[in-house]
Amino acid sequence: MFAYAARRILATIPLLLVATLGLFALEASVRDPVAELRVSCPKCDDTAFARLTELYDLDKPVLDLSNPANSRYIAWLGNTLTGDFGTSTSQGELPVSDFVWARAKNTMILAVPAFLVIASIAALLGMYSAVRQYSKSDYAITSLSFLGIAMPTFFFGLLLQVFWGIWFHDWTGWRPFFTSQMHDDSLSNLIKSIVLPITTLTLVVVATESRFIRASMLEVIHSDYIRTARAKGLSERKVILKHALRNAMIPVVTIWALDFAALLGGSVVTETIFSWPGLGPLLLSSIFAADVNMVMAIVLFVAVLAIGFNLLADLLYGVLDPRIRIH
Amino acid sequence: MSEPVISIDDLSVSFPTDDGWVHAVRNVSFDVEPGEVLAVVGESGSGKSVTALATMGLHPSSASITGQIRFHGRDLLSVSEREMRGVRGNGIAMVFQDPMTALNPVFKVGAQIAEMLQIHSDISKAAAWSKAADLLESVGVPEPGKRVNQYPHEFSGGMRQRAMIAMAIANGPDLLIADEPTTALDVTIQAQVLEVMKAAQEATGAAIMLITHDLGVVAGIADRVVVMYGGRVFEEGTAREVFYSSENPYTRGLMSSIPRLDSPKGERLVPIPGTPPSVLSPPPGCAFSPRCVYADDECTESHAELRSVGSGSSHRSRCHKLGQLTEALAGGAS
């Protein structure tokens, strides 16, 4: 199993190298800070331009194959491999890793409870609508999940903000939740500020997950071994909870792992709408500011999360499904 | 004469589908006597599998079902779901067609057999597992002590079907329903599995309702035969009666379409022309009439009744031409 994991991780390395190189080159070419400065500050002298060139390493090409030591990408790669992610050009030349780590913690405050809520609601809804296929509640759950999939996250987030922040307050004079920013001065305020972002994340993810779980459960319910279980004289409850559930959950574990990784990587739209100081808004502003080191660090963080959880899902798959043995 | 184990009386089963009601089983009646092997034979769509599932109470919940299925005199169609669960796997057990998919892939074979025992009695887990190993041994699975700890995917098809049989006979059922138990297996394995079933039946005294489309399977094992077509019983009798003195054009057609070792050299197999009737819009008269060389207006207009062939005999056939048939067929065959 360890050898398998090691092989899997090794296989992703060339992929990561090519992807980071492409992104690095693209992000580095988004803006030309010197040209911008020339426009915005006609009176600046050459020391300012030299300073800027040094800060962004603009005198070096992204990748120079004839002289790798002179390449910005190779320099970044070397530093990154030694654990140095560089300094930010848009956040006062401070180390990128400090920012990413602080924002990742804030994102986690949303991601962990959101995942727990999402996984349990999706499992309940998906299983219930599979077991009661074509019932009124199945139709209701199905319609709601379609709505959740069809509604853009930012629109739902705006709706929640205007409802709880304005309309509900106008009717009752009471604002039960914060509609913006993280208030971590007390636990109750923290809870009041995570409710709406989590609700936003939940709607979208629950909608897709519950559809997936329903389909997985349906496939299992219609399988021959479930008929065998019924023919044994088991109660329907046991047929579902013992025989069907275990099989239906095997593919779901992968989805959960990937969704959890995605949540931990931060959500650009949700966090931006609710002004949550997580990874998403930092990524967004860094991309616009052409802050290459920051963008690369966040993307690496997200990619490593995705790869790690993907691997975890595969290992879990092998544990849950005896037909699959990982060597 | 002892009371039948199961007595199916005027059973009809219909399903709603997107294209209308499908009348899968129409007024079917037959009994299974204790300890006998009754083969229910028919092509696809004859209603034989639906009859078997209805007997287990495993027909789709959307089905409309009328008539009676009496198990030791008790009508299974009117008992509660709870009571029915007590019958399933206990009084009546079932072996399914495809052993590759009929066992749950995530549980060990021993656990699945032990579960069958634990559902219907207060046996301890350890005792159930040790009995599971004994059962596997009794159906000819080598190294049962090791095999109980394996998963279904570690079993071959034939071994899985043996495990299914072991599971089915675990609680000493009075009736074993086997739905095409050999169809999914290799020919060489088929005979072994049939032998195992026969042996298991002799050991437990269970009656067997063998659902099959394969007359070759029937020949070696069945005491009596029920031939179904288009949801109806077309012929019923002892294996001997049905095989050697069939009084039904459909049965005879089935038999002349299977290869025999003792047939004269050069004799051709005669397939039944046409296809089985549509379950949605069956022909108005006798369901077989469109494919029957002896059909006349009477056959295409009205149903035949199931009538006794000889007086006092259990041999019955559904054919308008009953009695005239022997000469007609004899004339036609020469």
Added chain:
Amino acid sequence: MQEFRMPRQEPATVSVGEPGTGGHLAAEGMSIKPKSFGRQTWDRFRRHRLAMIAFVILVLLIGSFWVVPFFSPFNSTDTNIPDMNQGITSKHPFGTDPLGRDLMIRTMEGAQVSIRIAAIVAVVSTAIGTLLGALAGYFGKWVDAIINQLINLILVVPAIVVLLVMGIKWGGSPNQTALLVAFISWIVIGRIVRGLFFQLKETEFVQAARAAGAGSGRIIFRHILPNAMGPILVQITLVSGSAIILESTLSFLGLGVVPPDTSLGKLISDSKGFIDTTPSRVLIPGAILTILVLCLNFLGDGLRDALDPATRKGRE
């Protein structure tokens, strides 16, 4: 990075069995009088009431985007400062923006842009996805390995980063935005087609064609592709829906289409500061967008049911 989710394939297996026979009845071994595949699909689709309603709403809604501007006395570029920032009025049913422009006509034009982007994404990603998926699935081996790595390469970086960075560099017009979205969206179709080709190339009719001496091109286009059209059609509807969402999200984040063009997402984004005073300016384009995507998804779901007998009603 979860907002940019592609349509996720549900684990229902794609059936390549005999399309002429009905679902569970075929499994039970009962034969049903065969109808033509197309006819049967249409029948089942019509019986899938929600999909049918979705289809009708979709046609009416999209039609209205082009018809309504004809009857409007306003032009999308006419500014009228005294009428600025109005809510719903009889003169301006959708209100006005800060320049006093009529929002009904702007919403219609924005919706036209959203539809156009969805259509371009559908065409481009279907073309790329089908081609690469077919090559990967049919030839397997190193062709499959290369295409797979290409997909993994795009997927290793979160889609939103790819779209944002490329959007800054190459975005702007509706067509450019559509191409960017298609750059991500083809993967969904590519994977489906690859899987279908893997399955279908082993079927007997393909083996028979190969035995008859048909070349690879002929087998791919004449024998396999027609049988893969059903699932591809389903994916096209879903990809169109997700394209509308992707574009609107990009516009919301400040990329996507730029003025003077507008789109549903851009309209919402432009109005989000006015949500407390004139919420209709966010709600109307938001509702239109949601209904569009909802209808496309119901349509795809209905098509899936109609095309795949294994998942349809009555299987139980």
